[in-house]
Amino acid sequence: MSQPQVSMPLNDTPEQEELRSTVRALAKKYGYEYMAKKADDKEYPTELWKEAGELGFVGVNLPEEYGGGGAGLLELSIVQEELSSQGCGLLMLVVSPAICGSIIAAFGTPDQKQRWLPGIASGEFISAFGITEADAGTNSHNITTTAKKEGDEWVLNGQKTFISGVDQADAVLVVARAHDERTGKLKPALFMVPTDAEGFSKTQIPTEVMLPEWQYALHFDDVRLKDEDLVGDSDAGIFQLFVGLNPERIIATAMATGMSRYALDTAVKYANERVVWKTPIGAHQGLSHPLAQCRIELEQARLMCRNAAARFDQGDLDGAATAANMAKYAAGEVSAKSIDQAVQTLGGNGLTAEYGLARMYAASRLPRIAPVSREMLLNYVAQTVMGLPKSY
Numbered sequence: 209m210s211q212p213q214v215s216m217p218l219n220d221t222p223e224q225e226e227l228r229s230t231v232r233a234l235a236k237k238y239g240y241e242y243m244a245k246k247a248d249d250k251e252y253p254t255e256l257w258k259e260a261g262e263l264g265f266v267g268v269n270l271p272e273e274y275g276g277g278g279a280g281l282l283e284l285s286i287v288q289e290e291l292s293s294q295g296c297g298l299l300m301l302v303v304s305p306a307i308c309g310s311i312i313a314a315f316g317t318p319d320q321k322q323r324w325l326p327g328i329a330s331g332e333f334i335s336a337f338g339i340t341e342a343d344a345g346t347n348s349h350n351i352t353t354t355a356k357k358e359g360d361e362w363v364l365n366g367q368k369t370f371i372s373g374v375d376q377a378d379a380v381l382v383v384a385r386a387h388d389e390r391t392g393k394l395k396p397a398l399f400m401v402p403t404d405a406e407g408f409s410k411t412q413i414p415t416e417v418m419l420p421e422w423q424y425a426l427h428f429d430d431v432r433l434k435d436e437d438l439v440g441d442s443d444a445g446i447f448q449l450f451v452g453l454n455p456e457r458i459i460a461t462a463m464a465t466g467m468s469r470y471a472l473d474t475a476v477k478y479a480n481e482r483v484v485w486k487t488p489i490g491a492h493q494g495l496s497h498p499l500a501q502c503r504i505e506l507e508q509a510r511l512m513c514r515n516a517a518a519r520f521d522q523g524d525l526d527g528a529a530t531a532a533n534m535a536k537y538a539a540g541e542v543s544a545k546s547i548d549q550a551v552q553t554l555g556g557n558g559l560t561a562e563y564g565l566a567r568m569y570a571a572s573r574l575p576r577i578a579p580v581s582r583e584m585l586l587n588y589v590a591q592t593v594m595g596l597p598k599s600y
């Protein structure tokens with residue numbers, strides 16, 4: 209099968225280099241301690257989010273005519289990785305500009321683009337994303353949130369779980385099953401549901417993940433929506449959804465590679481300074497080799513992320529899907545491994561509050577679980593890329 213031609217420059221262009229260094233400067237101003245305090249105080253990192261929006265980082269991938277930066281996912285992945293490399297990655301970048309912004313930019317009507325994109329780009333309008341349901345889990349074919357047409361309205365009923373950032377969000381892009389009036393069957397459809405809509409309620413889910421973005425269970429009880437809240441074409445919901453899930457995976461990958469960089473930088477600095485025999489502990493190969501392995505695997509994941517983003521930006525959607533799944537897998541593995549090895553490198557200090565590494569354990573495991581688990585990524589590669597049979 210012929211592959212679309214995609215160019216993947218291995219180095220940053222001068223504009224990307226400039227973007228990377230200005231984002232890093234912002235990230236250094238806030239850093240890990242700011243984020244940890246926000247998580248402890250159960251506060252959203254509003255100052256960082258606002259400043260990132262004002263500097264054009266939040267909407268860097270969105271079209272210029274709707275207030276975005278006119279660049280692509282590669283640039284958004286640079287923003288996320290640099291923030292995360294200083295300990296202050298923003299989970300809502302994965303959701304608002306990456307998933308919701310990409311879907312609306314690609315499939316929204318001109319009115320919908322005008323209504324939502326400028327706010328998403330500036331960060332003043334935050335859109336959460338809701339697909340996961342308690343009884344469906346990984347098997348999203350089993351979701352039961354349903355939208356029924358009544359006159360000129362859609363009536364939404366159902367529930368979602370683990371939805372991030374709903375307390376900060378103005379709307380949630382909800383994946384529902386809509387009644388098709390022609391066939392009488394249910395088909396996937398995407399609705400922008402305002403968080404202040406009547407019948408919309410949320411309950412916080414306590415987690416041990418040290419992130420200042422919280423997860424919520426959502427309940428939709430006869431939430432009334434208009435046709436203009438249905439995003440794009442009601443016959444193309446599944447295709448639109450998949451277009452949005454690839455950016456989600458790519459920007460989650462960038463968050464994970466940034467986290468891995470943060471852990472390895474902390475470990476290397478410590479291993480160069482700490483002496484307990486006659487050389488710094490980093491001279492012992494028992495420590496340096498696993499760190500070097502993480503560094504190699506980090507480089508693999510970063511290149512895979514770049515590949516996926518370049519494919520998406522250049523319209524190779526099939527190639528981007530495979531590349532995004534593989535990149536997310538690689539990044540999930542290296543983020544968990546890097547935090548673990550960094551903790552080991554610091555010895556007792558790996559578990560102290562001062563260094564904060566142990567607190568990152570749950571967050572470092574997150575990319576192995578969400579937005580799609582490592583097992584489902586391996587299933588995808590086994591079945592779709594390699595042609596192996598399915599067990600489920």
Ligand SMILES: Cc1cc2nc3c(=O)[nH]c(=O)nc-3n(C[C@H](O)[C@H](O)[C@H](O)COP(=O)(O)OP(=O)(O)OC[C@H]3O[C@@H](n4cnc5c(N)ncnc54)[C@H](O)[C@@H]3O)c2cc1C
Pocket residue numbers: 303337338339340344345346347369370371372373415417423574577578579580581582583584587600
């Ligand atoms: C911090 C956090 C933030 C999140 N944010 C959002 C959000 O904003 N929006 C949203 O919609 N969701 C969100 N999620 C949900 C997340 O996407 C799901 O948790 C994830 O997709 C896994 O689903 P599950 O937890 O139901 O696991 P389950 O489906 O119950 O799976 C449990 C385990 O079984 C494995 N498994 C299941 N089926 C198979 C199979 N066929 N083969 C092999 N193994 C299998 C899984 O890989 C996993 O290891 C978030 C989750 C967390 C923890």
